[in-house]
Amino acid sequence: MKQVAVIGGGAAGMMAAITAAKEGAQVTIYEKNEKLGKKLYITGKGRCNLTNFCEPSDFFPNVVSNPKFLYSAVSSFTSKDTCAFFEDAGLRLKVERGNRVFPQSDKSSDVIKTLEKELKANHVKVCLHREIKDLAELKEDAIIIATGGITYPSTGSTGDGYRFAKEMGHDVREPIQALVPLLAKDDFIGRLEGLSLRNVSAVIKSGKKKYYEGFGEMLFTDRGVSGPLILSASSYVGRKLEEAECILHIDLKPALSEEMLDARILRDFEEQKNKDFRNALGKLLPAKLIPVMVELSGIDPFKKVNTITKKSGSG
Numbered sequence: 172m173k174q175v176a177v178i179g180g181g182a183a184g185m186m187a188a189i190t191a192a193k194e195g196a197q198v199t200i201y202e203k204n205e206k207l208g209k210k211l212y213i214t215g216k217g218r219c220n221l222t223n224f225c226e227p228s229d230f231f232p233n234v235v236s237n238p239k240f241l242y243s244a245v246s247s248f249t250s251k252d253t254c255a256f257f258e259d260a261g262l263r264l265k266v267e268r269g270n271r272v273f274p275q276s277d278k279s280s281d282v283i284k285t286l287e288k289e290l291k292a293n294h295v296k297v298c299l300h301r302e303i304k305d306l307a308e309l310k311e312d313a314i315i316i317a318t319g320g321i322t323y324p325s326t327g328s329t330g331d332g333y334r335f336a337k338e339m340g341h342d343v344r345e346p347i348q349a350l351v352p353l354l355a356k357d358d359f360i361g362r363l364e365g366l367s368l369r370n371v372s373a374v375i376k377s378g379k380k381k382y383y384e385g386f387g388e389m390l391f392t393d394r395g396v397s398g399p400l401i402l403s404a405s406s407y408v409g410r411k412l413e414e415a416e417c418i419l420h421i422d423l424k425p426a427l428s429e430e431m432l433d434a435r436i437l438r439d440f441e442e443q444k445n446k447d448f449r450n451a452l453g454k455l456l457p458a459k460l461i462p463v464m465v466e467l468s469g470i471d472p473f474k475k476v477n478t479i480t481k482k483s484g485s486g
């Protein structure tokens with residue numbers, strides 16, 4: 172009987188071990204943590220969004236870089252196969268908005284339990300507290316490296332797989348962050364910390380080149396920007412940011428054309444013509460943004476609104 176070693180007992184390692192065992196191999200998982208699936212446990216805010224109920228053809232356009240690499244894997248084990256696998260193993264699933272699939276219990280721990288049950292049913296040996304430092308330690312006929320990437324290293328994925336792959340002669344491209352907040356250089360950023368914006372559009376450019384355009388929700392942090400819109404953007408601009416400085420343009424009123432916005436500002440100003448400029452923006456902007464926008468406009472904050480002309484700002 173063929174012997175297979177799997178390094179790493181995360182989602183990939185457990186699935187690989189079950190699959191190899193079903194094919195008739197004698198499989199051992201080596202996991203450095205005290206338990207299996209430590210990262211899986213925190214996925215989907217503890218609910219584990221275990222797949223998206225869509226066709227492979229819908230899946231690939233959403234892969235940011237190198238979707239071709241996933242063609243074979245995703246076509247031979249589709250998201251429908253994933254659902255069937257878990258349901259056959261006794262885990263009841265549900266499909267939520269955007270075709271996202273979750274366990275009916277909303278507990279990622281149930282996904283882990285199901286995988287553990289399948290490991291046991293297929294006689295996979297699990298060695299916990301066992302960190303593999305060198306591939307030569309393993310005597311099995313085949314080794315599957317399922318050590319994860321280098322995100323959330325506290326869950327065990329510390330990048331060992333890249334080293335193993337290099338040692339085996341593979342080319343490894345320097346990994347780059349994705350789905351992360353972005354840092355901004357502007358001094359005013361810290362003053363906007365905690366401000367969240369809904370239904371805004373964001374464009375990220377370097378010179379005339381547009382690297383990202385999206386719509387949704389974002390928020391300001393102490394040193395930059397975050398939120399769903401920005402996390403998505405980071406996957407597109409990560410490598411670009413290493414090469415060139417990029418500028419994030421935020422459109423707070425994407426539903427309005429420039430002319431409509433102009434008319435709206437004139438209307439607001441007409442209604443508040445005797446107020447100071449700094450006190451006349453309450454209908455247009457969130458409170459936290461007003462002092463920053465006033466400063467950036469270059470207009471005297473104490474200037475009466477009815478004395479502001481098209482040329483008043485610094486541009």
Ligand SMILES: Cc1cc2nc3c(=O)[nH]c(=O)nc-3n(C[C@H](O)[C@H](O)[C@H](O)COP(=O)(O)OP(=O)(O)OC[C@H]3O[C@@H](n4cnc5c(N)ncnc54)[C@H](O)[C@@H]3O)c2cc1C
Nearest residue numbers: 179181182183203210214215220302303318319327328331
């Ligand atoms: C906060 C968060 C939320 C997420 N939510 C979702 C979600 O809802 N849906 C989704 O599809 N994805 C989600 N993901 C992504 C998903 O978690 C990962 O894609 C997935 O866990 C990767 O599985 P893996 O088995 O490749 O790696 P990991 O889960 O990282 O497992 C690798 C395992 O290998 C072990 N290991 C590493 N090196 C060694 C070694 N030398 N010897 C022995 N063992 C070793 C580690 O301890 C670890 O247990 C989320 C990720 C995070 C961080």
